[in-house]
Amino acid sequence: MKKQRKRKPILQRLYQRVNIPVNDKGENDKTQCWIWHGVVNNAGYGMLKVDSEINMATAHRIVMIEEKKLINYGDKVEVLHSCGNRLCVNPDHLEIGDINDRIRLQIKYKKHNPMFHDKKIMWPVCEHCGGSDYLPHFKRRHTLCERNAKH
DSSP states (O other), X not given: OOOOOOOOOHHHHHHTTEEOOBOTTSSBOSSSOOEEOSOBXXXXXXXXXXXXXXXXXXXXXXXXXXXXXXXXXXXXXXXXXXXXXXXXXXXXGEEEEOHHHHHHHHHHTTOOXXXXXXXXXXXXXXXXTOOOSSOOTTOSSOHHHHHHHHO
16 A cells, blocks of 8 residues: 655645745845746646645635635635736735626736627626626626516
8 A cells, every 4th residue: 555645735835836035124025926936837827736636726826725715725716916927926916806807907917818808798787787797798687687587
């Protein structure tokens, strides 16, 4: 039987692959990007093995889960880089948002490809509730709004 070795804590493994700049006082510089120097996926995000299985997660999502404790593994939320750098894992540069926030940041940092959207209906508004979260261009109401309008 093969003996399993004890793994280091995930944050320790993560920060071994990060270049953290130091300020004049010898402290971690929270204003600059902390650049990931490990495995990178096709989209340009740092990746790290989470457990002994083959489960991988993006480095910035691991930082948000382990450092800020705002989300859990498997949550379907967007972790955004306020700095616009996909390799940055500085907790002060990470925030939670939705798909519209992500698109706005991509436009701000000129990383958005408008070919994926019809410019006239990029953020359609539900005619029932006025919500502007994800709404396919062919629908005029959220599914829940359609159900509520029928009753």
